[in-house]
Amino acid sequence: MVDYFQEIEFGIFPTPSADNVERLVGLAELADAVGIDLITIQDHPYQGKFVDTWTLLSVIGARTSQLRLSPNVASLPLRPPVMLGKAAATLDLLTAGRVELGLGAGAFWDAIEAAGGPRRTPGEAVDALAEAIEILRGMWRGESLRFDGEHYQVRGLHAGPVPAHEIPIWIGSYKPRMLRLTGRLADGWVPSMGYADPPALPELSSILDEAALKAGRSPGSIKRIYNVFGKFGRGGGFLQGTPADWAEQLAELALTTGMSTFVVGTDDPDTVRVVATEVAPAVRELVAAERANPTSRPESEAEQEKIASAQPTSTSTGKLRVTPTPDDGVRLSTTLPWDEATRPTRPAEDQSGFTDAQLAVPQHLIDMHDGLRAELAQVRDIVDQVRTGHLSVGQARSVINTMTMRQNNWTLGAFCESYCRIVTGHHTLEDRSIFPHLRHSEPDLAPVLDRLKEEHEVIHEVLDALDRALVGLVDVEGYGAKGRDALDRLGEQIDLLTDTLLSHLAYEERELLAPLARYGFQ
Numbered sequence: 001m002v003d004y005f006q007e008i009e010f011g012i013f014p015t016p017s018a019d020n021v022e023r024l025v026g027l028a029e030l031a032d033a034v035g036i037d038l039i040t041i042q043d044h045p046y047q048g049k050f051v052d053t054w055t056l057l058s059v060i061g062a063r064t065s066q067l068r069l070s071p072n073v074a075s076l077p078l079r080p081p082v083m084l085g086k087a088a089a090t091l092d093l094l095t096a097g098r099v100e101l102g103l104g105a106g107a108f109w110d111a112i113e114a115a116g117g118p119r120r121t122p123g124e125a126v127d128a129l130a131e132a133i134e135i136l137r138g139m140w141r142g143e144s145l146r147f148d149g150e151h152y153q154v155r156g157l158h159a160g161p162v163p164a165h166e167i168p169i170w171i172g173s174y175k176p177r178m179l180r181l182t183g184r185l186a187d188g189w190v191p192s193m194g195y196a197d198p199p200a201l202p203e204l205s206s207i208l209d210e211a212a213l214k215a216g217r218s219p220g221s222i223k224r225i226y227n228v229f230g231k232f233g234r235g236g237g238f239l240q241g242t243p244a245d246w247a248e249q250l251a252e253l254a255l256t257t258g259m260s261t262f263v264v265g266t267d268d269p270d271t272v273r274v275v276a277t278e279v280a281p282a283v284r285e286l287v288a289a290e291r292a293n294p295t296s297r298p299e300s301e302a303e304q305e306k307i308a309s310a311q312p313t314s315t316s317t318g319k320l321r322v323t324p325t326p327d328d329g330v331r332l333s334t335t336l337p338w339d340e341a342t343r344p345t346r347p348a349e350d351q352s353g354f355t356d357a358q359l360a361v362p363q364h365l366i367d368m369h370d371g372l373r374a375e376l377a378q379v380r381d382i383v384d385q386v387r388t389g390h391l392s393v394g395q396a397r398s399v400i401n402t403m404t405m406r407q408n409n410w411t412l413g414a415f416c417e418s419y420c421r422i423v424t425g426h427h428t429l430e431d432r433s434i435f436p437h438l439r440h441s442e443p444d445l446a447p448v449l450d451r452l453k454e455e456h457e458v459i460h461e462v463l464d465a466l467d468r469a470l471v472g473l474v475d476v477e478g479y480g481a482k483g484r485d486a487l488d489r490l491g492e493q494i495d496l497l498t499d500t501l502l503s504h505l506a507y508e509e510r511e512l513l514a515p516l517a518r519y520g521f522q
Contacts, residue, residue, distance in 0.1 A: 002205070004220035005364055006260035008287055010280045011038035012272055013072060013227055013265040016050045020267075024056070025063055030269055032064035034276035039064075040072030040102065040227075040263055043079070046111035054087050061095040069095065072227065072263065073102035073172040073190065077117040077125075081132035081152060085139030089163040096395040097165035101136070102190055104172045105129040118151075126177050127151065133169060133185050140167060162385075164395060165378060170225060176207055183211025183222065190263075192227035198238060201226075201257040220367070225261040226253070232274060243274055247282035254287050292520070321351055322363045322517075324509035325370075327502070332495035336503075337458050343507060344447035349514040358517040362509070365516060369505045376501055379466075383494045386473070387487050393473045400467070438512070441519040448511045455504045462500050466493040 012031050014024050028039050039060060043053040057069045069091065074084060084101075092099040105125035106112060113119045120128060128151035135152055138145045142160040147153065170188035173179050174195055182189050189208055196204055209219035230239025230246065239246055253259050262283075264275055351359065379400055385391035439446055469490040473483075 002202070002258045003255045003291065004224065004258045004260070005291060005367075006220065006223060006258070008254060008280075008284045009037040009261040010275055010283075011040055011068075011225075011261060011263035012036055012275075013040050013042070013263045014267050016041050016053065016056055018049055018051050021051055021056070024267070025059060027267065027269060027272060028060040028067060029063055031272050031276070032067040034273055035280070036067065036272065036276050037261070038068035038070060038100070038263070040070045043071045043074045043104075044108070044111075045075060045078045046108070046115040054091070057099075058091055058094070061091055061098065066098075068098045068100055070100040070102050070170070073104035073170065075106060075112070075117075076103055076129060076132055077106040077112045077120065078115055081135040082139060082154060082157065084132075085136045085159075086161070088136075088167055089140055089161050092163035092165065092167055093161060093391070093395070095164075097163070099163070100168050100170060100188070102170040102172065102188075103129060103132070105178065120151075122175070123177070124151070126181055129171070129178075130181055130185065136169065162390065164382070164385075164391060168223070170223070173208075174204065179204060179207040180211035183208040183213075183217070183219075184215040186222060188223035188225050188261075190225040190227065193229050198253060198257070201253075201259065205257060220258075223261060224257070224259045225263060226259040227263045227265060229265040232271070243278040244282065246279045247286060250279070251283045251286035251290070254283070255290055322359045322366065322513055324513055325366060325373075325506050327506035331499050333492070333499050336499060337462070337496075338455060338500075340503065340507075344451055346445065346448060346511055346514075351517075354514075354517045358520075361520050362513040362516040365512065366509055369509060372505065373502070376498060380494055380498065383490060386470070387490070393470050397467060397470050400463075400470075438515050438519060442515055445511075445515055452504075452508055452511075455500075455507075459497075459500050459504060462493070462497050466490075466497055469493045 012027070014027055016024065031039055041053045041056055042050075044050055045052070053071050053074070057071070060067070061069050076084075088099050088101050105128065106117075106120060109119050131147070131149040131152045134149075135145070135147050135154055138147065138154075139157075139159045140163050142162040145154050145157045145159040148155075168187035169185075170190045171178065171182040171186040172190045172192070173182045174191060179189075189205075191201070191204065205224070208222065212219045212222060228239060228250075232243060232246070233240060235241055238249055241249075250262055264271065266272060266275075382391060382396045382400065386393060386396050439449055469486070469492075472489060473486045
């Protein structure tokens with residue numbers, strides 16, 4: 001059994017029929033309103049009955065506010081990477097960071113050639129995809145770009161624009177060579193039912209994981225997106241029963257194959273509502289409950305070894321070790337909202353008494369914290385773009401308000417994110433009893449838990465102050481001394497967020513490593 005502990009998400013995959021396009025946009029608006037995470041559109045430019053994927057995604061982006069957008073997947077032979085990169089970055093800016101880019105090496109070669117595209121052998125298609133990924137990421141850095149490949153050449157291009165966020169690249173892949181490329185280069189893997197049904201996923205995933213490890217990457221860093229198709233009824237097959245049946249089957253798939261984002265192929269508004277309001281919350285609840293008690297799911301020895309080998313903190317002997325992220329002591333602000341010297345502490349413990357399975361629990365806490373640290377870097381980049389005029393205040397607020405650190409509200413700790421995500425129209429995080437569980441299991445830990453909870457509230461206030469600083473720019477941005485003062489206040493707030501968040505995460509990891517290893521999450 002393999003679970004990469006990725007966030008469970010749901011998307012839809014409607015048909016881009018030209019004769020039903022307004023209804024399709026309405027379906028996207030409905031998905032946005034009921035809490036669906038993303039919408040994806042197939043890309044077949046040679047299909048006369050379909051509208052253009054990028055134009056459609058742009059209109060959907062303008063008519064929605066939270067829904068993430070992606071081609072599923074873009075036909076690379078008919079989408080030159082320079083233009084594809086510019087289109088994706090532009091839409092990302094216009095939608096405040098909601099674009100994800102699915103890529104395909106090409107299929108239906110007769111149709112591609114008929115549309116003026118190149119006909120490539122399977123090997124050439126894989127090589128061209130690898131070249132395109134390098135060009136795309138170079139485009140998004142916004143620097144002068146040169147690339148001399150076999151399939152693509154770029155000679156001194158002034159690349160850009162820089163997107164609102166780091167656009168993840170998904171790859172649709174099934175054959176060994178494409179899977180190895182996915183494991184080496186991609187941010188996400190997106191297979192589809194019909195091409196890879198559930199029984200085939202473990203073997204395909206294994207090839208991808210081996211390639212990721214060989215490239216020095218954790219397999220868990222690659223998002224697993226699965227295009228699924230079914231109908232609600234009383235059937236006994238996969239995704240043929242009731243919403244409860246769907247939830248059990250998808251939760252089992254997440255826990256046993258690592259698939260975490262389920263994109264449902266549908267054009268039916270009722271299906272969208274049921275997926276959002278019944279299936280998605282139930283899947284998240286089932287997965288969270290199972291993840292909270294990892295010892296209830298024994299894994300094979302081979303899988304345990306693969307998971308252990310994916311951890312960068314393993315020793316040369318293969319024994320897993322967990323290293324809390326150190327606090328470097330650097331502070332950007334002149335004052336902090338708390339006195340770090342008054343933090344309660346607990347004695348350090350030797351890890352030799354814990355098994356690898358026990359240490360995997362605090363390691364997961366660190367992995368999730370690393371995600372928050374990455375988000376902080378993104379927030380700092382967003383603020384820099386506001387200060388240099390590359391991003392509007394409204395776009396910046398929209399991006400920050402969709403981040404985990406903003407949605408978390410800091411009421412239970414950052415590590416609740418993967419265990420407590422429930423959809424009720426909008427995603428919220430609720431108490432799943434992790435802190436009470438630790439308090440009950442180790443009463444002497446209470447002062448540390450109390451302090452952590454207090455710091456969560458402080459960080460929430462710092463985030464609010466950052467938002468107020470952004471609001472303060474609306475009326476004065478670019479207007480002399482007042483504008484400079486408002487930008488200075490914004491800089492002070494992002495520095496304060498950096499100081500408090502990094503200090504807090506390091507403290508939480510140091511104090512909770514041993515208790516989490518000993519007692520687990522629940």
